[in-house]
Amino acid sequence: MAKKLKTYETSLGFFDLAIAVPSMKAALEAWGADSNLFHQGAAKQSEDPDVIAATMAVPGVVLKRPVGSSGPFKEQAELPTDLAGDRSSKRSGRKSQGRKAQKPSRRGNEEAADRKAALAFEKEHNRRARERAKEEAALEKERERRRHAIDKAQGVLDAARRKHEEKVAGIRAKLEALEEESQAEEARWEKEMTSLQAALRRARG
Template identity: 65%
Template sequence: MARKLKTYQTSLGFFDQAIAAPSMKAALEAWGADSNLFHQGAAKESHDPEVVAATMAKPGVVLRRPVGTDRPFSEHAELPTDLGGRRTSEGHPKELKDEKRSSRPVDKAAERKAALAYEREQRRRELERAKEEAARQKARKRGQQMVDEAQAALDKAEQEHAKRAAAIQAEVETLEKKSQTEEARWDKEKERLEAALRRARG
């Protein structure tokens, strides 16, 4: 059974934000808040008929309006042009006035419709998040595959290099032995020839 929705409102950055959600926790999650704005007094349940009507028309969607204004809430609000905020005749910012509770009778059918719409929106968000996570996993897998292929190519090249270096080293050692043999032969030959030369000069 769909949970009954309530309208919650806060001010974050340049915008007032409102949402129809089943709980304060759900509202905080939708706002992306990393602390409990309700305990801090920075968020509250709203009973303003216009705000309630706007959020119930799009349950689960964060609606915004420039902070300090009484413009209607919408999904794509423009930045405020007057950051000082509009003031009431009492000199207090508009958003800090006590909100009047709606005197309209509760429309149970509309409540149920809004709650179901909220659940649909939540499912849509969850599906979006699942698609994004699947795309991230696919990208990670593709990245890992590229790393694995590059590592395999490097390993193969290193093995080939080691094989060639070993062959060259073997050739060097063979030549070194030939060189030593030739030096020994030449030493003997030179000694013999020099002895013959000395005898000839004798």
């Protein structure tokens, strides 16, 4: 279910700021505030239907207007001037009258805009989640490919090692057999040489 968005207002520098986000924390992050403006009384949740409607049309976007004015919030706002303040006051007066006359229908529009903005926010959140899942799946596929390549190379290495060990064992067995044969030949020759030397001595008298 989409998390309900709320509109928050504050004043920073030359501008009043407003934004539609799910929480005060999100508003502070979007404003780039270094401290909790809500605890300091410098920020609040807006109850102005015009401000709420403007922010809900572009959820997550910081809207501005000249500080101290009652004009509409916009993504791009001019620096405050006296003339701008006068015009803002006049527009504010006209809007206040119109707001009182149309209050019942505006509430319905607010709820529709609120739902639309919340759904837009949720849609963007889901899109990012899908992108993260897709990236993670690609990374897992690459990790699996590397594991397969490592296992294959390890298998080839293990087979070569076994073949080498078998050859070494065969050579050692042959060496041991030759050593035994050599020792047997030495013993035979020793015996034969002793016999032949005795015969030689007998022949010499």
